[in-house]
Amino acid sequence: MIILAGCSSKSAVSTNGTSGTGVGTGSGVGSGTGAGTSSGQGAGAAVETQNVDQKLSTGTIIGDIFFDFDSSALSDEAQEQLKQNAAWMQSHPFPAVTVEGHCDERGTDEYNIALGERRAEAARNYLVTLGVKSNRLTAVSFGEEKPFDPGHNEEAWAKNRRDHFVTK
């Protein structure tokens, strides 16, 4: 599995794919669990890009997008990021991409799984309208189960209300 993470102009948040909660499993669908994925604890502003496949060029970007509280609406900034993501996917026609929908810890668990699915589907549908083949995209909701930032404040919550893109 390769995980590419980048940042849009301001929202400099990314990790290598697992949560900082200590309860998450590897985030790639079908990629096996836990072992082998390092922790994204603390989710700072650094961009980590792992490049384990020579077919993919270093520095390519599939950036996370962010949402308002209790919303799955795509902001202008999110749409701009998705256009970059779509362009990247069209220039790299091989990898399938899982769109992970995530929520902050507020609100209730099962509602947030539904909300996370709507966030993932919103990005998936937008990418399809931009020309990405739908069979390359899978949407999965993790609700509030795998927060990027374990903090309990708006700064952390803003990072955790996101779609995260995992290539495989």
Place this chain on the structure above:
Amino acid sequence: MRSTRISFTALFTLLLVMFVMPLTLKAEEAGEYIAIRKEGASRIAIVLDNLAASGGKQSEWAKSLDNTIKRGLDFTGLFNLMPAPLNIRNSQNGTLNLTTIASVGGDMYAGGSVTNKMGKPVLEMHVSDVSGKPLLDRTYSGEEARLRDMGLRFCADLVELLTGKRSVFGSRIVFVSNRTGYKEIYMCDFDGENVVQLTSSRSISLTPSVSSDGKYLAWTDYTSGKPDLHIRNLATGANASVGKQGVSISPAWRPGTNTCATTLSFEGNQNIYLIRADGSVERRLTSGGEINVSPTFSPDGSKMAFVSTRQGGPQIFVLDMGSGQARRLTYSGSYNTQPSWSPAGDKILYSSMQKSGEINIFTVSIDGSGLLQLTSGAKNNEYPSWSPDGSMIVFSSNRDGKRKLYVMNADGTNQRPLLRMEGEQQQPSWSVSK
């Protein structure tokens, strides 16, 4: 709260008067009994005497039973437990001197003995009022391994005598804990004892729910990489899954049936469906393009409350299973979720995220009236679930840091931790007896 307390006392009196008791207690005396309780007292002051035993194995059993009965009666929140005064027995002939009960403020006396009959414990219990009138005389026997059950049977019998209901004794609670580093499903007794781990998926297991007959457990986990619903026959251990695209979350069993409601998104929208115990879909219950989650059924299964965003933020709606018509139940607050229908059928518990950021637990009558807040000023209080007899509520709270399970009386009083366990605990669901 005050009015609830008064009505509880009134109900208590009524129940005492109404219920046909197999023992010597007469209806008029029951009314009288309540009348002589101290003004404003909400609990029954019971003098609990240590069980008599003649050494050896019996004394060991007696000690264990003393502890079980004390903790069992205390757990109900109905009693003020008092130790027996030193002069309770006549020093000459050993008979009970019940005048000492009244002198220490007791309303009632409970005591008994434990004997050893061919290696098996026999518990004889005696309960009387302050005048010495016997209220309950009963003998319990069984294998040594069932000692705790014997003690709890007495607790249940006593509570049933006083309230007409057997309280929480024998019921169980399923919940989620990350004790192992992964969220798995666990089960414990009503009082937090006998914790058993039910899943070992090493993924993320969530929202356990047990059917009304105690036969099936439904839950969601990520073993396939996405949230899928699983159903286990608890007797045979056989598992079934709902193998649909999209999410399968928040199951709730329909009483009296082997079907459960759950949110599925395989048709695009997140609607609630009725599924069978084998994982197959019976029918769709809600419609629309918004979020529909967290079903809970009325005790007769004719109505289902659920959370929907069809009118904006998450609110609780009630669906008539026959007509398919849904009406909105909650109007106060902008984020109301996690409904739990009361066993008596008259109320719905739910959690509400408030402007302060706290999540608190409320009850509301089925007609939307009588809104009552049960928790406040203690961070997030979520996932409320009624005990099968409706006397208590289990919920999760992070009031002391980590998310842990708590219980309270149905009126919000007597909030306290349920169990000591490593890691976090959440999503408790109270279910019927084994």
